[in-house]
Amino acid sequence: MQGVIVCQGLKKSFGKVIALEDINLEVKSGEIFGLLGPNGSGKTTLLKILLGLLLPTQGEVRILGEKPDDISVKNRIGFLPEIPRYYPFLNPIETLDFYARLFNLSKRTRRDRIGELLNLVGLYDYRKRRLGVFSKGMLQRIGLAVSLINDPQLLLWDEPTLGLDPIGAFQIRDLLLKLKAKGKTILLCSHLLSEVEYSSDRIAILYKARLIKEGRLSELLNKEEEIQINFKPKDEQDKERILHGLKENIGQLNISHPRQSLEELFRKIIGESENAA
Amino acid sequence: MFLRINPRVSLSLSIILLFFFLSFLQFQILSFRGLPGRLVIKPGEFAVLVALGGLRGVAADLLYLKADEFWQEKKWKEMLPLYRAITVLQPHYVDFWSNAGFHLAWNLSFASETQQEKEKYMQEGIGFFKEGISYNPDVYKLYFDIAFTYDHKLKNYDEAINWYRLAVQFPEHPTYIERLIAHALKKKGDLEAARQEWLKLQKLYPDDPYHQEIVGRNLKIVEEEIQKGGQKK
Amino acid sequence: MLLKVWILAGNTFKEAIRRRFLYIFLFAAVAIILASHFFNFLAPLEESKITVDMGLASILFFGALIAIFSCAELIPREIERQTIATVLSKPVKRFEFVLGKFFGGLLIIFLNFVLMSVVFLVLVYFKDRAISLNLIKALVLTFWELAVLSSIAICLSTLSTTTAFIATVTFSIYIIGHLTDYFIHIAQQAGNLFISVFVGVIYTVLPNFNNFNLRDKVAEGFFIPNFEIAKVLLYGLIYILVMLGLSYLFFQDKEF
Secondary structure, eight states, X not given: OOSSEEEEEEEEEETTXXXXXXEEEEEOTTOEEEEEOOTTSSHXXXXXXXXXXXXXXXXEEEETTBOTTOHHHHTTEEEEOSSOOOOTTSOXXXXXXXXXXXXXXXXXHHHHHHHHHHHHTTOGGGTTSOGXXXXXXXXXXXXXXXXXXXXXXXXXXXXXXXXXXXXXXXHHHHHHHHHHXXXXXXXXXXXXXXXXXXXXXXXXXXXXXXXXXXXXXXHHHBOTTOOEEEOOOSSHHHHHHXXXXXXXXXXXXXXXXXXXXXXXXXXXXXXXXXXXO | OOOXXXXXXXXXXXXXXXXXXXXXXXXXXXXXXXXXXXXXXXXXXXXXXXXXXXXXXXXXXXXXXHHHXXXXXXXXXXXXXXXXXXXXXXXXXXXXXXXXXXXXXXXXXXXXXXXXXXXHHHHHHHHHHHHHHHHOTTOHHHHHHHXXXXXXXXXXXXXXXXXXHHHTTXXXXXXXXXXXXXXXXXXXXXXXXXXXXXXXXXXXXXXXXXXXHHHHHHHHHHHHHHHTTOXXX | OHHHHHHHHHHHHHHHHXXXXXXXXXXXXXXXXXXXXXXXXXXXXXXXXXXXXXXXXXXXXXXXXHHHHHHXXXXXXXXXXXXXXXXXXXXXXXXXXXHHHHHHHHHHHHHHHHHHHHHHHHHHHHHHSOOOHHHHHHHHHHHHHHHHHHHHHHHHHTTOOOHHHHHHHXXXXXXXXXXXXXXXXXXXXXOOHHHXXXXXXXXXXXXXXXXXXXXXXXXXXXXXXXXXXXXXXXXXHHHHHHHHHHHHHHHHTOOO
C-alpha cells in the first residue's frame, strides 16, 4: 500500500479492552476520507495512534511514509481534536503564534498566516481576547486555525463542525473542498453523516473496534442488488415492446441503480452487525 | 562492525553510572562538611520540624529564644537541654557555646547549694567551652572564656594563663587579653613574671595610647610592690 | 531542540505569571523576612544573625513550596485539560516537552527567588552596611537546592498524573533528604551488614539536601573554599540530570 495513511493489521488494546482489532486501511493522497462509527467504535483511538499519542499493540501504521512518532512527519500534519483544548490564558494571536513557532515558521510567515487564518475562521475581531472566555464554537474555530497554521499536507479533523452554527458548518464544508482542490489529504471523523456524505470521496465505518465497511462513497451508496431503469415510452405499445425487447435496446436505455442516503446505509450496516453479534 | 546500543538501555546504564558518581561525590563532600551530630531535641518541639526542613539556623534561633526565656525566669535546668540542642544544630556559631558555657560555669554554679555541685557546674561549663573549641578551633573566644573562668571563678591562675596565651594566638583577639595574662601572674604572686609581662606589653601596640597608659600604670604598681619586698618565691 | 524547549518554557512561565496564585508564597516570604528585623530586640545575639537565618530560611522554605506546587502540576495539568495532545501533535519531541516544562518551572522559581533575595539583601545591607560574598554563595546554594527539588517534582509528574500525590511525595523527599545523614548514625548503631547496605543504597538514591546546608556555615561566616561549593553544585547538577534522564524513560511511552 502506498497511501498517505496506511494501517496494516492494526490492533490496540487497553488491558482486556480491545479498542481496535485488525484494522486495514489506506487513505490515498488528495482525497477526503470519512471515518464513521458510533461512540466507542475506536475512531479517536485510531486518530491518536496516527498522531503517536497512543502506541499500537500490534500491526503497522505509516503516516506519510513514516512511523507516527517521527518528528519530521508532524511538520506536515494538521490536527483538530474533537474538543479543542488550548491555553485559556492566551489570546488567539498568542495561541497561533505559539504553535507556529513550534513549526519553526519565520516571524513574517507567522504574522501573515495568523492574520489570514483569523479572517478565515471569523475571529479577527476577537484576536486579543483570552481563550478562557471563548464559547465552544469560537474554540472550534481557533482549533481549525491551529490545524492550518503550518499549511499541512495532511489534515486529521475530528468533528470539525462541532459547536458551530449552520452557517459555520456550511463554511467548513466549503473549506474542505477548497483544501482538497489544493491537493491536501483530509481524514475526517464525524457523527454528522450529511457532512461526510457531502464532502468525502471514500469512507470507512468502524463498529466495536472493527472496520466493517470501506470504499468509495458513490459505490457504497448504490443499491447493487437493484437496478433502476429510467425511460419515457411514447405510448403503451412502446412500453410493452421496450420491456419485451429490453436486452436488445441496452444502448438507448439509461440504466442506473437507485441511490440510498448515507444515513440509510449506515443504519443498515450497523443493524446487520448488531444482529450478527 | 559496530555495536548499536538501544538508546533506552544506554540511558539507563548512564543513570546507574551517574548514581555511582553521585555516591563518590557525596563521600567527597561529606569528608569536608562532616556528619551532623545526633538530634537531641524533644519530640513535640516545633524546632524539630523546622530543623527537619533543613532550616537548622532558624531552629537554633527559636530554641535560643526559649533558652533566653528560661534564663530570664532562672529556670537553669530547663535551659540546659536546649543549649545542647542549639549547639548540635549550629556548632559553628561560637556565641552559642560561649553563652551555654557561661550559664553553666557562672549562673548554675552560683545557684547551686553545695560546693560539690558548684564545682561540678564550673567544670561542665569548661567542658562545654572545650567541646566548642573542637568545632571552632580557630576562634579566640572560647579559649578566652575558659581562661576567664579559671581566672575569676576557679582562681586557677596557671590554667588561666595557659588558656589566655592560647587565645592571643588568633589575630582578631581583643588587646586586653594580653593584659589579663599580666594581671593573672600578679594574682598568682609571681610579681617578677608580671613585671616582665608588662614590659613585653609596652612594646606591643605602641600606637594605642589607652593600652600604653594602662600598661604604664600597672607596670609602675608592680615595680613598687617589688621594691616594697612583696615578691613571693 | 533548544528553541522548542525555550518556546515551551516561555509558555509555561507566562501561564504561571498570569495565574498569580504563587504570589501568596512570595508575599508570605517577604513578610517574614521583613518581620525578622524585629526579633533582634528579644535576644542578645548579633543583630544580623536572626535576619540572616530567618531570611535564608524563608527563601528556602517558601522557595521549596513554590517549587513543589508549581512543578508538580505542570505536566498533569496539560494531560488533564488535554492541551498535551495539541502540543505533541506538533513537531515536538516528548523529551523537549519535559525539558520545556522543567525550565519553565525553573524560571518561575528563579523569579520568585530573585524577588525574595532582593528584599533580604536590602534588609541585611540596612543592618550591616555591607553584603558579604559568603551570603551570595549561600543564596546560590539555596537556589540550587530548589532546582534539584523541582527536577524531582517534574520526574514524579511523568509517572503520576495526580498533582496532590506528586506534591506530597516531593515534599516528603524534601524532608527525608534533610534527614539522610542521620541514617548513617542508624547504620552505625545497627552494626548489621544488610542494614548498612540498605542504608547505603537509600543514602545514594535519595537526594542529600544536607549538602546544601553548607549555606548555614557560609551564613555564619565560616569560610568555605570555592572548590567545596563547586562540588555541591556539581552534585546538584548530576542529580538534576539523573531526574531528567528518568523523566525521559518514563515519559517516552506514556499514552494520552
